[in-house]
Amino acid sequence: MKIGELARRSGLSAHTIRYYERIGLLPYADRDGSSQRDYDATILTWIAFLRRLKATGMPIREMVLYAELRNRGPVTEPERRALLEQHRDRVSEHIADLQANLLVLDAKISGYAGAEKGTGYDDAGTPNEGRKPAGKRAAGARGD
Structure with a gap:
């Protein structure tokens, strides 16, 4: 298939395909008579995998390293596995961080739902009943 069709089928631009060839992420394509x-x-499967690596935040330099190892053949399988395991650990940590952030957002949203019912939540998600405005605290009061 020509580069335009590959671009259409893969979702990459022709410019990106050429760039990926230049840096070693894609093998150089065969050339036709012209x-x-x-x-x-079969390159579509490899491109789909590269897109997954990119979507999960793998740096280009690691993707290139993986491609180089892949090109060297089965002897590099332990190295490729280690590279993917390290990346998987980073992805898992990122997911855990996102889940923790989601819990904070859910709590904030619940606080606002409570504010609509008159429970008086301020923007920090804590009750504001009985609190003095920031400029009118007693001398020596903590500003936390």
Whole structure:
């Protein structure tokens, strides 16, 4: 398939495909009789995997390293596995952080739902009944 069709089917731009070839993420394409790139359809599976790595935040330099290892063949499988395990650990940590942030957002949203019912939540998610405005605290009061 020509680069335009690969771009359409993969979701990458032709410019990105050429860039990925240049940096080693994609193998150089065969050329047809008129010197145009001619890709085998199997490259779509590799591109889909690269897109997953990118979507999960793997840096380009690690993606290139993975591609280099892949090109060297089965002897590099332990190294590739280790690279993917390290990346998976980072993704898992990121998911845990996102879940913790989601809990904070849910609590904040619940606080606002309570404010609509007159429970008086301020923007910090704490009850504001009985609190003095910031400029009218007693001398020596803590500002936390």
